[in-house]
Amino acid sequence: MVDTENNNTEGGVVLPSAESVLELLELDPDSLMSIKPLSKRLQYQAVVIWLTDYKCPQEVNNNLEIVKGYLEAFYHLGEVEDWERASKIIALEFDSLTQEDLLEKLNTWGYYPEQIDLCRKLLGKINYTWDSTCLKNLSQSHNSLGNYQQSMNFCEQLLVMAKNAGHHMDIETALSNQGTVHHSLGNYQKAMNCYQDGLTIAREIGDSSGIEKLLANIGSVYHSQGDYHQAINYRKQHLEITRVNRELASEARALNNLGNTYNFLGEYQSAIDCCQQSVKIAKQINYRFVEIGALANLGIAYRCIADYSNAIECYKQSLNLAREIGVRANIGNALGNLGIIYYFIADYPHAAEYCEQWLVIAREIGDVSGISMALGNLGNVYHSLGNYQKSIEYHQQSLEIVKELGNLASLGNVLGNLGNAYYSLGKYQESLEYYQQTLEISEKTGDKAVQARAMSDLGLVYKSLGNYQKSSDYQQQALVIAKEIDDIAQVARVKGNIAGTLIELKRYSEALEYLQEALAIFTKIGEPHGKAEALKNIAETHQHLGNLDAARQYCDEALAIFTELGVPELKGCQELREKLG
Template sequence: MNRKVTIITFFLSIVLVLNGLTTIAQTNKLDSLQQELATEKDELKQIDILNQLFQEQYSTTSNYEKTLQYAQEALKKLKAIDNKDEKILKKISTSANNVGTSYLLLDEYEKSLEYLLMALQTAESIQDTNSMLNALYNLSTLFSYRGEDEKGNSYLEQAIHLSELSGNIKSAAFGYSSMASNYFFASNYNKAMVYYEKAMRFAKSLNDLNLMSNLYGNRAVGLVRLKRYEEALKYHELTIALDIQLENKEGLKTDYLNIADVYIKMKNNEKALEFNFKSLELALEQNSINSIMMAYSGLAESYQQMGNNAKALEYLQLYTNWKDTLYSQQNAEAIAEMQTKYDTEKKETENNLLKTQQALDKAEIDKKATQQYMLLLGLGLALIIVFYVVYSLNQKKKINKILNTQNEIIAEKNKDITDSINYAQRLQGAILPEMSILNKHYESFIYYQPKDIVSGDFYWLKEMGDKIYFSVVDCTGHGVPGAFMSIIGYNSLNRIVEDFNVVKPGDILDELNIQVNKVLGTQENKGLTIRDGMDISICCINRETKILEYAGANNSLYLLRKSQNESLDLETTMEEYGICFYEIKSNKMPIGGGDNTKNYQTHTIKLNKEDTIYLFSDGFADQFGGPKGKKFMYKNFKKLLLSIQKNSIENQLKELDKTMVKWKGELSQLDDICVMGVKIS
């Protein structure tokens, strides 16, 4: 179960509890409120309507830019009121909380923090308990999003304490439930149970079956993390029983998937099939594409474990078909939206051009009329000239104003495009793993310099038991095309290791080649030839045995070892400063492209203490610069790595950046750059 999804679920639940919102999937309610806002003259009533619009938009759509617009407009009107009594301050707290909530859901955390603190301080000034609780719960969610769990839990504890003081038992129950969830996901089972028991007591006293169901489900997740599968089954079954009683088909769909996943882990594939089929039935009934895909994926995995490869392939193909359906649906919606936007903008441009032409035509007619009057009225020549000059200047100002407006529109469109790419950068950044996965075991660094806003290079980390995997990948192209390829590569690597349980680096690359060709191969069926792919180096270290396994597609691995240590059964590329430089060659064939059918080789090396490993893309060596504007080259790159071996890992990173900046000078960056260094301690 995804941690962030759980936080969002809790966040939405508590807002509903405190504000009394009801989810109504009816757009006519929004239309009615917008019409009411357009005709309402009273300022305070306008503010109330804006808050209602925020609530309706929030409850019925995921258009958080629109909820932000309504909340900001309400807050702006409230700030303009001079006499701010308790009633106005309460509205300010509500609107500031709404603004902070919108920024939170748009992942703009600094702005969200600013407005949520404003909401809390305003509520505290008038001792408005419900508004204080809203702000506290949202602040706890904000810090959980940012990975600052300790601070998030601190705000949760304040909310729980305030709920109990004010007698708001339902709010306190949600607070305890959220604390339990946080600790279950942190694998701190004993501490989670303290909060779980408190939340369960409240849930039973309130007879809140929904909360009890959530608590049972979270406890099951905590037990799965401890591999206590039999106990986890018990609490998943309790969750299912409650959701059946509540006729909660949405919840049951997820319950069945969760319990099926436990049975898969227990190798009880008959039960796993039973519950995946139950989930699939509900998902098909609700046309829930994501749940349909998850059910098919689970069925494929069960049949694969049972050795029924034909069935496994059948459900894997169904999974792929539904994935394509989701992709096509999202594309169709995006294309329709862009077409509508284009048609609207085109019509506006044509209207503006027509107005400009009409203004020019009118200026020409007036000019001719003025000339005729000048011929007829010789005595009034001076006056006519003055009139003509003044009139012409006014016409020119109008034309210039129209042209300036057009330029502003063009600039705004350019800004929209740039903003969209910046948003894509945030999405791409969100999938990149935290280096803490590697740093908790070894000293390491990542030098990551995209050429454009988004990148075709990426790095990947995954810890599986005693093994830790790490990789540097260079996708075809850079910018937006490269970023799309990087998402395909990142998701495929996760799936190969987590879902397919492939462990050898060479086998991982074989499967990655199959997956990439499968994704891109659909274009060949349409008469197109796809040569896109990726170069990659991937390593796996067994932390217990210190055995390194490596495989590469066009990207080699560099290993640097002190000369006095045991030498490798490899040719030394160079030796300086008491360090031996070894290059472990990759297979000279890329991932993807559809041509390579050979298998990738896995190299095995016994690591020594203070060995240093480097993985890299070609961006550093291929960068033009220096006094003659030539490429940096791999020979110089190897010498640079040798020269910095006495430096700490942190200072090695600084030296790489310093060297690249100096070498590049005023020249543009040629390609994305990614270098990873790992020192064995």
């Protein structure tokens, strides 16, 4: 049994005491003088010194510094190839709540290179159990760093080794990890196949923990595909198991995941309920990692019901917690969320500021996926400011990264963003090509949300090219999919786009119906830019119908919103108001 120090709980960990660790290692400082030769004795003395004398300064909020003494002891034992003792150090439990050892804790904190280094040193040095542990962690860390091929290589090594040993639980883990890599790459069907195969094994061997994890993973795939109802189904099964097993930490995670999917379904009150429960449990058991995520998802729900002050407060709490525990990946994500909400409420200077900070952190920790997303969000900010060339530059940088990663889902999103920029520049052929590629990728990955957006965007291009029939066909297909997945924001956008085509065809009364429906949705979900666009288009439609008083009223409402947002569309709205007299 390893005792813990009462005075050090930094970074969400309780550090094992030096005395108990030395007892576990069977190292008596007083008997080290008998070790020969001197070079070997010096290494063991260094182990004792690092474990007993090193204390992280209280003002330092860096998890790696907090556990530095243990890591240095590991490396000194490695110098004399005492891998048995070295392995005992990184197997020490550092979190009684999650039961994570030092090796696992490094992954949770986002210190993937450090975890990789430890595993590489231990791999092949002790026994099957440690080889299995190292291969699992190597695959997970490389996946987190975006090194997907290396991650898959370690998964395959584990799978072969486990099959040869007849170790079913490790076969299950290897399949689960392979599924995670395929999921990261946007290969959703392959991910699903791996998870389902793993789930079959988990049920055969009665691995309750594995069943729970795989149900959650399957739910995540359905979520990524835009099949939110199936995602809810699996995430509810996951939640039920955690409650049966009375695992509060797992229940908090399950509630957070469920809340996230309810957000995408537009069921914001259900999302708020789940996330608030998750936050409550996480606070109760001091599970700050989940609390950070639940606060972020709670912020999304508040944002979607136009409760911006509460949304920003949740994001700021999430950021403060991430800074408290010093997990840089979480700090970056929290900054990114703040950037997104300020972008959403059209506070573009703040949006750019937070996204720039996110980009800096993502680059510092080597989070290539985060770098790509931060660049993409900066591209969107400059697009909204009308700086389309700068927007394209950011999206091109993001494109280079996602191509290198081979992430199909991200590739589709970036291509769509480039299509938007070229469309705004009036370069319709270029935008058509980008949107078509996005559509093809979304059909391959099964991401219905992206598929609906791509079809709607193609409809816009064909309208601008004067091909109204083709525009209408794409918009109607987009509307069917958006309704199918309950993406009400996309439903509103598509209705607005359909109205635009109808206006070109001088079918004003029909256009007005679609626009009023779009306006009602944008008002309900609190999307100011979409609402202003709908109001302006309603004003133009009334102008065509000769209803000038109504046209002026709607145009004034649109003008007020565009003025507050300070967006490029303001000029067109001002010109319309002048025409209306």
